[in-house]
Amino acid sequence: MTTNRRDFLTAAVTAAGAALTPELPHTHEHQAVPSDLALRVKALESLLVEKGLVDRAALDTLIDAYEHKIGPRNGARVVARAWSDPAYKQRLLTNADAAIAELGYGGMQGEHMVVVENTPQVHNMIVCTLCSCYPWPVLGLPPVWYKSAPYRSRSVIDPRGVLREFGLDLPADVEVRVWDSTAELRYLVLPERPAGTAQLSEEQLAALVTRDSMVGVGKVAPPQAGVSA
Amino acid sequence: MNGVHDMGGMQDMGAVQKEKNELALHERWEWRVFALRRAMGAWGKWNIDVTRHEVELVPPAEYLRMGYSERQFAAFLALLAKTRFIASEELEAGKPAPGYRVATPALTVEKAAALIAKGVPTSRDVPVSPRFQSGQRVRARNIHPVGHTRLPRYARGKLGVIDRDHGVFVFPDTNAHYLGEKPQHVYSVRFAARELWGEQASSHDSVYLDMWDDYLDPA
Numbered sequence: 001m002t003t004n005r006r007d008f009l010t011a012a013v014t015a016a017g018a019a020l021t022p023e024l025p026h027t028h029e030h031q032a033v034p035s036d037l038a039l040r041v042k043a044l045e046s047l048l049v050e051k052g053l054v055d056r057a058a059l060d061t062l063i064d065a066y067e068h069k070i071g072p073r074n075g076a077r078v079v080a081r082a083w084s085d086p087a088y089k090q091r092l093l094t095n096a097d098a099a100i101a102e103l104g105y106g107g108m109q110g111e112h113m114v115v116v117e118n119t120p121q122v123h124n125m126i127v128c129t130l131c132s133c134y135p136w137p138v139l140g141l142p143p144v145w146y147k148s149a150p151y152r153s154r155s156v157i158d159p160r161g162v163l164r165e166f167g168l169d170l171p172a173d174v175e176v177r178v179w180d181s182t183a184e185l186r187y188l189v190l191p192e193r194p195a196g197t198a199q200l201s202e203e204q205l206a207a208l209v210t211r212d213s214m215v216g217v218g219k220v221a222p223p224q225a226g227v228s229a
Numbered sequence: 230m231n232g233v234h235d236m237g238g239m240q241d242m243g244a245v246q247k248e249k250n251e252l253a254l255h256e257r258w259e260w261r262v263f264a265l266r267r268a269m270g271a272w273g274k275w276n277i278d279v280t281r282h283e284v285e286l287v288p289p290a291e292y293l294r295m296g297y298s299e300r301q302f303a304a305f306l307a308l309l310a311k312t313r314f315i316a317s318e319e320l321e322a323g324k325p326a327p328g329y330r331v332a333t334p335a336l337t338v339e340k341a342a343a344l345i346a347k348g349v350p351t352s353r354d355v356p357v358s359p360r361f362q363s364g365q366r367v368r369a370r371n372i373h374p375v376g377h378t379r380l381p382r383y384a385r386g387k388l389g390v391i392d393r394d395h396g397v398f399v400f401p402d403t404n405a406h407y408l409g410e411k412p413q414h415v416y417s418v419r420f421a422a423r424e425l426w427g428e429q430a431s432s433h434d435s436v437y438l439d440m441w442d443d444y445l446d447p448a
Contacts, residue, residue, distance in 0.1 A: 037258060037299060037302070038256065038257070038258040040302075041258040041261050041262055041265075041302060042258070042261070043320075043323045044265070044306070044309075044315075044320070045261055045265060046323070047315065047319060047320070047323060047324065047325065048265065048268075048269070048314075048315070050324065050325055050331075051314075051315075051325050051329060051331065051332060052331040052332035052333055052334060053268075053269065053272075053314060053332050053334060053335075054265060054268040054269065054334050054336065055268070055334035055336060055337060055338070057337075057338050058264075058268055058334065058336045058337055058338050058340070058341040059261065059264035059265065059268055059341075060264075061338050061341040061342060061345075062263070062264040062267055062268070062341050062344075062345065063260045063261075063263070063264050065342075065345045066253070066263070066345075067254075067260065070345070106346070106347075106348070107344075107345050107346045107347055107348045108344055108345055108347075108348035108349070109348065110348065111347075111348040111349065111350040111351065111352075112350070112351070112352060112395065112398075114395075114417075127237075129235070129236060129237030129238075129381055129383075130234060130235060130237070130281075130379060130381060131234065131281055131284065132297060137348075140253055141253035141254060141263070142253060143247075143248075143251040143252070143253055144246075144248070144251060144253075144255075144296070144297070145245050145246060145247045145248075145251065147297040148242075148245065148246065149236055149239075149242040149243075149293065150242040150243050150244060150245045150246070151245050152236050152237070153236040153237060153238065153239035153240070153242045154239075154240065154242065154245075155237075156237045156238060156383065156425070156436050157237070157238045157240065157383075157425075157426055157430075158240075159434065160431065160434075162245060165244055165245045165247075166245070166247070172431065172433075173433065174433070175433040175434065175435070176422075176431065176433065176434040176435075177434070177435055177436075177437060178434070178435070178436045178437065179417075179436075179437045180237065180381065180436060180437065180438045180439075181439065182379045182380070182381065182438050182439045182440065183379060183395070183398060183401075183415045183439030183440070183441070184351040184352075184398055184399075184415075184439075185395055185415070185417070185439050
């Protein structure tokens with residue numbers, strides 16, 4: 001099949017957009033942005049500010065937090081601590097909220113956390129088929145692919161196929177557990193600690209941990225094994 | 230509602246498109262939408278289930294065409310109109326209607342910081358007995374509510390096993406329609422991949438869903 005529905009829709013939208021605004025650059029092929037969207041958002045913000053309904057400084061506080069402060073480095077520190085401290089790992093797997101709070105993380109869209117552990121026999125991955133639920137305090141806001149129809153639709157019916165698209169080909173005898181975030185529990189994958197890391201400090205370990213590995217669509221590569229996903 | 234948002238198990242959406250080190254939000258307007266939604270949410274006129282359902286009400290062809298942020302923006306505008314924060318004339322004119330009163334913003338910088346740090350817990354500390362225990366076999370109800378539900382189609386009527394009890398939470402099916410919180414237990418329920426998808430799935434694999442008491446029957 002050379003044309004699927006998404007391609008068709010993208011093409012239709014791009015064609016319609018091009019007819020109206022020939023200069024519009026399409027930098028993100030997965031999201032064709034109507035030319036007036038940015039202006040409409042700006043107009044709404046001005047209106048809400050003028051009516052005294054929102055405070056621009058509060059908006060900036062929110063944006064600054066999730067653009068610059070809260071992201072996957074938080075989750076990487078949690079993972080590195082769990083790899084370094086067996087007692088912490090036990091607390092993390094049994095009472096994730098309290099264990100994550102020990103490192104100072106928690107809050108919006110991570111009020112009720114669950115951590116699931118990957119092993120050589122069990123591979124966990126996280127999805128939200130109904131919307132885009134994601135553990136913000138430890139991973140930040142989700143990337144576009146996590147919110148996209150392909151990932152949301154196919155992760156539950158063809159997890160191994162989706163993982164192959166991320167470059168991860170799991171052996172047939174590994175058990176795949178897909179966690180569909182249908183309620184207010186938010187999931188974090190504790191990836192396997194790679195070989196050759198026995199001498200690394202917690203900080204060095206954290207530097208190895210990728211966002212993808214904590215969603216369960218990648219593994220953590222050993223040091224010097226090349227660029228990790 | 231059996232809507233396009235309930236896309237678990239669909240197969241015609243194409244391959245996952247991935248960017249290296251992709252940003253969560255690419256454009257400035259997406260960040261503004263993100264923040265505006267939280268700032269207006271602080272007025273307490275709706276809850277998270279209301280906002281989710283509003284996104285589900287975006288017409289299906291539009292839903293698929295739009296990216297995430299555009300969809301959120303469309304639902305946000307609809308919600309602002311329904312709750313009468315903004316009149317359609319005001320949106321068209323780009324300025325407040327004559328004679329409006331200036332409000333005091335609900336979300337201050339201090340409250341924004343508290344919201345980020347504490348969130349909005351949806352667990353409830355009320356004495357509600359669980360209907361199920363870990364290890365118990367259950368069947369997801371074959372129900373098709375026309376309103377909001379967090380029971381995906383692909384699990385309805387299927388047999389599963391209670392993996393763990395997460396405690397008592399607000400029930401979205403009522404909360405999304407301002408019909409009360411109806412707090413009840415939420416469980417992780419394990420469904421064998423073959424129970425959901427038949428022989429084409431691996432016999433080793435499974436899908437875990439979080440399910441409220443009202444989604445389940447004993448099996």
